[in-house]
Amino acid sequence: MVVTPTPRPIFISRSNVWTTAFRQFNRPRFSESSGMLYVTFASDEMEEDAEDLGGPRREFFRLLVRAIFQGSGAFEESPNGFTPKLNIAHVQNGVYRTIGKMMSTIIVQGGEPPAFLAPHVVDYIVTEDILQVRVTPDDIADAELRDSLKKVKQASTVDELEEALDCCDTWRFQIEGLPNPVTMDRRNEFIRNATLYHVILHQQSCFNQLMDGLSYYGVLPLLREHRSMRIFLDMPEKRDEVTAEVLACLLKPSYSVLGSDKRPKEELMVVKFREFLQCVENKELGEILGARTLTEEEKDFVQNLGLGHILAFATGSSKIPAVGFQPNPKIVFIHDEIKRHPVAHTCSNELLIFVNAKNMADDDEFEYCFVVALMNGALFSTI
Template identity: 65%
Template sequence: MVFRLLYDSLSDSICLYCINTIVFCLFVLESLNGFTPRMNISHVQNGVYRTIGHMMSTIIVQGGEPPALLSPLVVDYLLTGRVFQLNVTPDDVADMELREALKKVDQALTTDELEQAVECCDSWRYQIEGLPNPVSMDNKDAFVQNAILFHVLIQRQSCYDQLVEGLKYYEVLPLLKERPCLRVLLDMPKEPSDVTAHVVVTLLKPNYSVLGSNRRPREELMVVKFREFLDCVQEKELGEHLNTRNLTEAEKAFMLTLNPGHILAFATGSSKVPAIGFFPSPKLTFVHDDTKHLPIAHTCSNELQIFNRKNLADDSEFDYNFLVALMNESTFSAV
């Protein structure tokens, strides 16, 4: 009910960036190949997974950051509805203990090794009717494959079926089936495609005052400092720029994870460029107010505002203010 009310209250795509993060924090488990739903009988009874599918469809249609976090095995099922014709590996299993046990069975080279590996599965294998028993060198592949299918797909099939219903909204699922190349909107990328400082600079177009204005030189200097800050973040040199400051442990830890995607997410709500681009186009604006110093983001309009008159002469102050702003906003962004 809470998620239904939350979904019904959404008025624009930027809210969906928050929902995207919340959904995957609460309802999925991570395997080495991507995320799979966390089985919850109460959520199945209340149709929560259907609502999540509806949210995912809305994110995709509105051009938000796509929910590209799912395991390819999960996406295969969502698009085909098939279970037993799919290729699986132990890396599709989210539970680490179960995954390692199945890997031992899969990699066993002798009968003794196989017997020891199968013993690690005794706590659950007798509860699954139809698995090969006893397990031998001839049928161990079938044992591993069927165990993976049970734990990843069959056991959670009701969750997936509700997701399928939700993804039918706005004809998203039929489109994904018709154009397999679009499954990148759901698949966990095999290699990270991190946003670079250059991409952020290119996207955030400065909204300068007119040429000849007294404000224009200060705005141009702000842009230079902003780009230097982005380069420091990308090259992991921000700590060197702030080495004269007495940073907290939380600030030091945050700097280690900070990347240009945080800045893009701070300004737009998305750490990645949507498939259809941003609308409206992101922009960098300037507010000349000596009483303010922390950058402010208006994610509904994809706008990053810089208040920075006092500290133009101090790189450390500029960088530190940005760091503080990003730390306060990081829990909102889907980075």
């Protein structure tokens, strides 16, 4: 199955992304289609309706990834990443299959990859062979269970091993095939097999549905044929953050022609914008705005502001999609002596910066206006 040019409309509530997305992806007619999603957002206060040239779709995918792992109730988090959580009602309703279709759609249609799965989950998805799955106790989401297996691993004497095994007595005799008795020589076998049971075998029905859903668009066969593609699902050991330099290079200025009297002013605004990015990256923005009397809400926002917020404001995506942005993001300059707050057109990945005496002044006006725009993204962003 390939993406077809025929648009596939989808209507989403930002306040309830999971429920509204699941209702539509779960419709047989909807999931039978392979068209590019055409996203319309709605809220209780107003209906947003504009041509989706990519921005709303990317924003939806970003919100959907978060909803899958935080709002669906289908996953739980371990120290190594997210793993399916057995939910009988979800199995009966095919939720894991639908999530697989969502993930396939996100990957194929250029969203932020749903790369939050623990490595053992992806191992099993790409091999479907439990003997090839790498596991450690840190793959277990339940803290008490995880700690009990770690105690077994750390035992240095027979007495310590017996004491650690006592903590496992509530479940270990219910699992057929575990070593019994557990000796120092066989404790690693005990730990591996117990972990495999708790993170895969116990949730086998969830994995079966998830893999079935990932067959949508032919993603599962591609994952198994090209193992390097697992980066679309794997929780990276270290999450790559958007840097000021990367973001500055990503948002290319659309300057006036050389020799124009507008050009020097635009170049000055780019310098101020790059300084703003550096301040955000270095957590210096609070100091820059120190002379202002900020509200408590503004103080909290400034303290937690990251470069991903700025990228999401301009494009609808807080991370760079695996397939890149289409069209390429850019800065557009508007010479206007009245307007000061930047505006984003996420459909075309444009950040509009207003060039005027107020924004060019050697004070904190430009930085403060940018913060206000970011805080009130819905007011200063159009789709």
